[in-house]
Amino acid sequence: MKASLESLMQEGRDVVLRPLAEASTLPPGFYTSPEIFALESERVFRRNWVAVGRASEIPNAGDRFRIDVAGEPLLIVRGKDGAVRALSAVCRHRWMLLGSGAESSGTISCPYHKWTYALDGSLMAAPLMERADGFERENCSLPSFGCALWNGFIFVNLSGEAAPLSHALAPLAEEFTPWKMDEMEVVGRIEFDQRYNWKVLADNFMEAYHHFAIHPETFEPNYPAAISHADEANGPYAALRMPHKDDGLSDTLFKPLDGIPERARRGFSVFNVYPSMLLAVLADSVIWYRMEIESVDSFKLTVYLLAHPASLDVPDVETLKTFLREGTFAVHMEDLPACEGVQRGLMSGVARAGRLSHLEGAIHAHQKWLIGELARP
Ligand code: FES
Ligand SMILES: [Fe+2]
Incomplete structure (x- = not known):
């Protein structure tokens, strides 16, 4: 210091x-x-839990919104399994921000070169990447952060080290x-x-x-x-x-x-x-x-x-x-x-x-x- x-x-x-x-x-x-x-x-x-939204704002699978916490761009998404996730909103290709609007869709598609992610953050498709040697989609999932619901509020913990919110x-x-x-x-x-x-x-x-x-x-x-x-x-x-x-x-x-x-x-x-x-x-x-x-x-x-x-x-x-x-x-x-x-x-x-x-x-x-x-x- x-x-x-x-x-x-x-x-x-x-x-x-x-x-x-x-x-x-x-x-x-x-x-x-x-x-x-x-x-x-x-x-x-x-390090702490930060409230970012209401679960009722994203009631259906594919609903999402963007928010920054501590400068970290996040995409808060409801998955097909009903779970709410806090995913990184930074594309794994060349860092374009994902999901600017409050659109709903079955996938997360990057506006820049159309890499497309599933709602859990896994990369499903990357056009014209077949000549990139050793490129593996499995290694290009969007990172996800701690996410919990409390009283209908969605909370995020970036570091993953906060004690359980409910406690x-x-x-x-x-x-x-x-x-x-x-x-x-x-x-x-x-x-x-x-x-x-x-x-x-x-x-x-x-x-x-x-x-x-x-x-x-x-x-x-x-x-x-x-x-x-x-x-x-x-x-x-x-x-x-x-x-x-x-x-x-x-x-x-x-x-x-x-x-x-x-x-x-x-x-x-x-x-x-x-x-x-x-x-x-x-x-x-x-x-x-x-x-x-x-x-x-x-x-x-x-x-x-x-x-x-x-x-x-x-x-x-x-x-x-x-x-x-x-x-x-x-x-x-x-x-x-x-x-x-x-x-x-x-x-x-x-x-x-x-x-x-x-x-x-x-x-x-x-x-x-x-x-x-x-x-x-
Ligand atoms: S930056 Fe996202 S596909 Fe290129
Ligand atoms: Fe006041």
């Missing part, structure tokens, strides 16, 4: 690895340094059981190109301290900053609770499922499933902010709006889906200037790690985890 990187890591440990009441944020270099970004890709995003997330799975998330459908998607570090959004998502300033009309009246609180960290995720003021019932658009606990109907919760899966769990729906990270200061954000079919059994459901979409968009438009302003501030020569409020425990928990992962050789 270079001396400048080692001193930044040391500074990070000094300010973050303390009790919350004494802690600061990670220093700005963690949000802006290309070296930290490279280390994050290698040690955080390649680490067992406490969360128990809390989520009444939502039947594996049966939820995508009722809307909103896409944004974001020009700031991914952790700026993770921080923003995981504190309600900013409600009175940034969301004075949307969130603060019913979910006041002052009564929000983070759980004690007890796994590879952070949880922030936002109770409704005066213990009132939250407004819902759809019909909450039977069995959703009382606490969840009187407020809502947000989660960061490490490294970066941001989930808002409401009584009648789930909102997932998927970040496809491109560089130290850019990512594609796809906001997934999810609801259970039984919740959607309400009059005029299409209008309600539109309300959910518009409301979610409006809230992000309130947060966006703050995220962009923070990014500008992070680039300043005099920016330093900032002290945290007692309302920012979920940020603190994430950053403690992150610094541990970055240091893991």
Whole structure:
């Protein structure tokens, strides 16, 4: 590790690895340094499970979509056997990217010279290769990566060394059981190109301290900053609770499922499933902010709006889906200037790690985890 990187890591440990009441944020270099970004890709995003999509987006054999994780181009494909696989999207001939669109087909065909792969990644045909001595199709399968489903979400682990997902997330799975998330459908998607570090959004998502300033009309009246609180960290995720003021019932658009606990109907919760899966769990729906990270200061954000079919059994459901979409968009438009302003501030020569409020425990928990992962050789 270079001396400048080692001193930044040391500074990070000094300010973050303390009790919350004494802690600061990670220093700005963690949000802006290309070296930290490279280390994050290698040690955080390649080694851990990263959520990439919903199984219901590729219901049939041959359905697929493209996504990059830690700069690795992936093709997520449903096979003839029904299994979802994470294949390399890089052709074994001369590296053309496979499957740009969301097409469905019984094969994976390279647009460049039409090498054609089966849905499990094995090479089936390579035109005009008969004069290449010793060329063996068997040695030209697309590499595949760790892939697992959890609550209807597709997760990928590039390094193959992450512990089983279900084990680490067992406490969360128990809390989520009444939502039947594996049966939820995508009722809307909103896409944004974001020009700031991914952790700026993770921080923003995981504190309600900013409600009175940034969301004075949307969130603060019913979910006041002052009564929000983070759980004690007890796994590879952070949880922030936002109770409704005066213990009132939250407004819902759809019909909450039977069995959703009382606490969840009187407020809502947000989660960061490490490294970066941001989930808002409401009584009648789930909102997932998927970040496809491109560089130290850019990512594609796809906001997934999810609801259970039984919740959607309400009059005029299409209008309600539109309300959910518009409301979610409006809230992000309130947060966006703050995220962009923070990014500008992070680039300043005099920016330093900032002290945290007692309302920012979920940020603190994430950053403690992150610094541990970055240091893991
Ligand atoms: S690069 Fe794919 S067939 Fe040539
Ligand atoms: Fe916000």
